[in-house]
Amino acid sequence: MGGAPRPWDQDEEGRVILLDQTLAQERNYVLFVAEDFEGNRPWAFYRSDSFLAHTQFSAFLSDSTAFPKEKAVYQKYGYEGFQNQTSFLIQSFVENPKTDHWDIRPAKPLLLPTGLPIQAILWVYSEGHHINLELLVSQKKSEDIHLPLGMLNFVGWRRLEVPINLPAKNAKLLQSLSIPVSVKGFHLATRTTQKKGAFHLCFDNLTFVIDTSTFTYPGAEIKDNWGKNN
Numbered sequence: 001m002g003g004a005p006r007p008w009d010q011d012e013e014g015r016v017i018l019l020d021q022t023l024a025q026e027r028n029y030v031l032f033v034a035e036d037f038e039g040n041r042p043w044a045f046y047r048s049d050s051f052l053a054h055t056q057f058s059a060f061l062s063d064s065t066a067f068p069k070e071k072a073v074y075q076k077y078g079y080e081g082f083q084n085q086t087s088f089l090i091q092s093f094v095e096n097p098k099t100d101h102w103d104i105r106p107a108k109p110l111l112l113p114t115g116l117p118i119q120a121i122l123w124v125y126s127e128g129h130h131i132n133l134e135l136l137v138s139q140k141k142s143e144d145i146h147l148p149l150g151m152l153n154f155v156g157w158r159r160l161e162v163p164i165n166l167p168a169k170n171a172k173l174l175q176s177l178s179i180p181v182s183v184k185g186f187h188l189a190t191r192t193t194q195k196k197g198a199f200h201l202c203f204d205n206l207t208f209v210i211d212t213s214t215f216t217y218p219g220a221e222i223k224d225n226w227g228k229n230n
């Protein structure tokens with residue numbers, strides 16, 4: 001699947017407000033917090049090119065003012081008791097910037113609820129690394145879908161979004177055969193400009209917006225309501 005991450009909007013609070021408004025207006029849209037990284041579901045390196053491949057849940061959280069505002073949105077739309085104590089820290093080592101790559105996966109299957117996923121959101125901490133991040137989702141009878149979250153060449157926490165336009169084949173598998181989509185994990189790949197050495201990243205609150213209306217209208221075009229203001 002092609003596509004690109006949505007360019008980062010520094011008005012992260014504005015994006016959260018837009019999410020809140022969209023969920024309020026579109027009754028068929030459902031918020032799904034796929035992973036809060038509170039330690040209930042183990043994640044681990046599935047493949048790593050490095051001798052250093054460490055993961056842990058960490059008390060290091062985003063200091064963005066949008067972060068607690070988004071938590072309030074979760075609480076408003078189905079996650080009343082939502083708490084946030086930890087993020088997910090990964091550490092590894094870049095030996096060869098031309099080829100190094102890593103896969104990090106949940107130990108147990110992470111199924112999305114019925115409906116068409118139309119957007120994913122992830123909070124990411126980086127330290128200016130020239131590393132590309134993709135979210136991988138999978139579905140039986142089809143190839144994995146790569147959702148690009150972009151290059152992590154920023155310092156600090158960011159709220160990253162990626163619009164999802166499932167290929168028609170996948171939408172059909174969902175709608176006709178009720179074959180669920182699941183989160184397979186994250187794929188990291190260095191750019192040639194990344195310097196050698198240890199690095200770490202943190203992830204928090206992997207969230208999806210699921211459109212349940214399309215199950216009434218198979219084949220309907222999915223509009224990307226988030227991109228219009230850019």
Ligand SMILES: [Ca+2]
Nearest residue numbers: 036037086087
């Ligand atoms: Ca968390």
